[in-house]
Amino acid sequence: MADPTPSTATSSSHAQFAREAGPRGEFVRQPNRFTDRITADGSSGWPAEPGRYRLVWSRACPWAHRAVIVRRLLGLEDAISLATVDPIRDERGWRFTLDPGGRDPVLGIEYLAEAYRATDPDFEGRVTVPCLIDIPTGRVVTNDFPQITLDLSTQWRAFHKPGAPDLYPEDLRAEMDQLMAVIHDDVNNGVYKCGFATTQEAYEAAYDALFRRLDELEERLRHQRYLFGDRLTEADIRLFTTLVRFDAVYHNHFKCNRNKLTEMPVLWAYARDLFQTPGFGDTVDFDHIKRHYYATHDRINPSRIVPKGPDLSGWNTPHGRERLTTRPL
């Protein structure tokens, strides 16, 4: 381990988000504030109903990107509308400055924080995407990102397109939950734990866990096309949204630099295979991704300079993974 002396002061003043710094300088993500669920039978008070809810995302955000890929694969675009925020937050948070007049045309608000405050006037945490908003009342139903996507699969079934994939199949759920949990801890959130650590020790622990897990996934995917054999599932979507950001931001900005994704041959081919699948690559916006991370985490990158590289043209090169498939998608 490198000499930890320079950063042993674990003061949260070094942290990107002061309220989310643990006692040993580790990043501790805030809990999701709104955890209501939209259900098929409406028993939660929020029935699955086309046209009623608006999904708010940032093209930069890996957690929100999941929801958009799932929505697309299931054919829920007409049932759930989409609001896109500016990749650059100001001191009041996510803004609808990409829309005419700087207002979301459906919700009529300029800042996502307005919906959070309308739902909970005492809310003081980070206002986050993704979230689902009830259009008639303007209330935030949920910003519980892991549940949002599972519910799109299980509670919105009546509105899926014909032939939509089962992204959360019952026979795989126990195994999927287990794998998605470790991928969350070590990879999806793991890159943030590297980037937002305020001590050398916390950073190295996160870095080691991240690359240990990536090595394991590299082996798992060597002889099978997806994480669960020949079936594309939500687990792949969750892994993809981190992998696609890896070389563009995490490798440099979050110091996840043992190697680039392009230097892990199996994961690189796997990620390209997904990238070239409709719903994946066509929902990736490298410009938003780079500008968001480099220009809004001012503790990590005070100059806000956005690197010109890396060369991202490799994403569309042949991946050769078709030979691993025995069943059509």
Ligand SMILES: N[C@@H](CCC(=O)N[C@@H](CS)C(=O)NCC(=O)O)C(=O)O
């Ligand atoms: N809801 C989760 C995860 C979603 C999340 O972190 N989204 C990021 C974008 S990737 C966000 O909205 N951040 C707002 C901010 O940093 O102020 C959380 O509260 O940490």
